[in-house]
Amino acid sequence: MELKEFIEQLPKRAVRAKKDGTYTVTPGMRQGVLPAGQLAAIAGVVEEYGLKGVRISTGQRLVVDGVPGEVLPEVVEKIGPVGDVFRNKVQACQGVSGCNLGQRDSMGAAAALEEFLKDRKFGIKLKAGASGCPMCCAESMIRDVGLIGRKNGWTVSFGGNGGRRARKGDILAVDVSREEAFAVIGKALDYYAANARNKERTARFVERVGIDAVKAAIR
Ligand code: SF4
Structure with a gap:
């Protein structure tokens, strides 16, 4: 298999070509956790192939830099899961x-939410955050979908966005169970999927249709 073909069949964001002719490899992670075996495998390839080490990207991903093309398939195979584990x-x-x-x-809710969302396709890559309290360290309020834990249940936010045109999400539910929160998220996303323009992010969608339309759709 040609190297280009090999890279194309990997999950998204698994491998990136650099200007110096080397590649970066991004190990797949869930909720920022790397099991011991995967950690040992990454350390093993760094040592075996004389790589510089690992780096934390601005998106808080672990990245293995400077992988020569001739050993890329071996490195990917030895590291294990690479790229986006979930869409x-x-x-x-x-x-x-x-x-x-x-x-x-929040860790358990995030893992369950990934499973809940795994077969849903949108024009965008949906971003969600699950925070264990209102301090919101997982940036739930600036994600398409957010869960915020409180003493009496979950708060659900929708339509948040970071980056150049930041938007704070709107609250769709408060003090609900995880199952109720997922039901609200599912209905809001169904409405979004049916009515969003091509590649329209949820933030721009809510600004266009109004949050009352989204709230009416989840009743
Ligand atoms: S302060 Fe709250 S939001 Fe931040 S890490 Fe702790 S539980 Fe999560």
């Missing part, structure tokens, strides 16, 4: 599993 990304803070302020299981 729609859900970032999470530690929540009750590791933060003293945590009020909800």
Whole structure:
């Protein structure tokens, strides 16, 4: 198989070509967790192929830099899962599993939300965040879909966006169970998928149709 063909069949954001002729490889992660075996495999390829080490990207991904093309397929195979494990990304803070302020299981909710979203295709790559408390460290309010844990349940936000035209999401539900939150998210996304323009992000969609239209669709 040609190298170009090999790269094209990998998951998105698995490998990037650099100007100096080398490649970067991005190990696949879920909620920022790397199991010990995968960590050992990454350390192994860095040592075996004399690479510089690993780097944390601005998007908080782990990146292996400077991989020569001739060993790229071997490196990818040895590292294990690479690139986006799921089409729609859900970032999470530690929540009750590791933060003293945590009020909800944000890691578990994020993993479940990834599964819930895995077969849904949109014109955009959907970004979601699950935070274990209103401090919102997983940036839930500036994601297409956000979960924010509180003492009495989850708050659901929709239509947030970071970047150049930042927008704070609108609240669709408060103090709901995880199942109720997912039902709200599913209905909001169904409405968005049926009515959004090509590649229109949820933030721009909500600005165009109005949040009341989204709220009416989830009733
Ligand atoms: S959002 Fe809350 S629970 Fe999550 S890391 Fe921040 S302070 Fe901790």
